[in-house]
Amino acid sequence: MGLRILLIVNLHKANASRLMHDIQSILETKGHSIYLCPFEGKPEIFPNGGYDIAFTLGGDGTVLYASRCLAPLSIPIFPINIGTLGFIAAVHPEQWEQVFDQWLNGTVSVSKRLMLAVELWREGDLLDTRYCLNDAVISASGIAKIIRLDVRTGSADLGPFRADGLIIATPTGSTAYSVAAGGPILDPELEAIIINPICPFTLSNRPMVIPAHEQVIVEVEREQRSNVLLTVDGQEVIQLKEGDKIIMQRASFLASIIASDRKVFYKVLRTKLNWSGGPDA
Structure with a gap:
């Protein structure tokens, strides 16, 4: 058949x-x-x-x-x-x-690849859910403008980040934008998530690798000097507002790539x- x-x-x-x-x-x-x-x-x-x-x-x-x-x-x-x-x-x-x-x-x-579910919450309401195989990037809409983000996982508060942006990448995405921003290269079939600041204002803010079962929660702080964007896999762009919360976690499914x-x-x-x-x- x-x-x-x-x-x-x-x-x-x-x-x-x-x-x-x-x-x-x-x-x-x-x-x-x-x-x-x-x-x-x-x-x-x-x-x-x-x-x-x-x-x-x-x-x-x-x-x-x-x-x-x-x-x-x-x-x-x-x-x-x-x-x-x-x-x-x-x-x-x-x-x-x-x-x-x-x-x-x-x-x-057939390679089974981790994907991320990316949820956008605004004033307590879930506005949108996207999925990515490579990464989700939160960044300023202008060139070389620092934004302020509050970052935590499901189990730990990572504190405020001052940077040009933040990359949340899968192992598949570790060889894309993240590696260009100084992030680690991961085996593509690992189950892990990369948190990688882009040009952080504080040099001690370094890339991190966390278990795939953790959530990554990013809140756009108030009084930004630039508009803030969420970009999914470098292909889908969403305008963010101050106070928006982005929750990223492993998707309930894997990508099967032959x-x-x-x-x-x-x-x-x-x-x-x-x-x-x-x-x-």
Whole structure:
């Protein structure tokens, strides 16, 4: 019996349209039902329906978008990389058919990734809930403007933070914005959360790693000198107000990403960081 397969395609990538139609033709020949979700820029419409698997054609950003939409539905993601070298999208366009057959036979790895639920509370009311695979960032809307945040976990008060912003990252997101801001690199399948201040006013404010079962609670203090933004996975932006409370905690579901296991992660890490491991290191 054929599968219901969704193709999420970033048309900004070179050869994306051609590859989309090639994959569609091959899969339909094999008896699968194909549903197309091509987009340029920011995706606006997500097709309804139950799918057995979703292919992404793009880079890591396309996988982030797909994860927010599909992980709550327990739909696995098959990430074909037609972008630059990425940490998540690991299937080469020339190898997708072989890897897909391996998935059907149960002989390819499926990486289970922690996601965060990000709740926005205002004056005691829950206004919005978003999900992220990489990170949630609270920052000033202007350039190099310090904001004041009160930060605590479910079990400890971390006190006031004065910084350009704050990154709350998953292990998957540890190699994204967080590492550029001096944060640690975590194994992508760890269950932990990174709290990483961006350019803190107090040098003793350093990145922290806490257990994934903890909540991270951030309150926007009063009398800010700049507008404050919440950015989810670098793709969704929400304007915050003074007194807003953001509660971040592990989501009730994991993202299932095919052929993007720890072995792939460390291979990409060595390449991106130029780890030679030899006498010339």
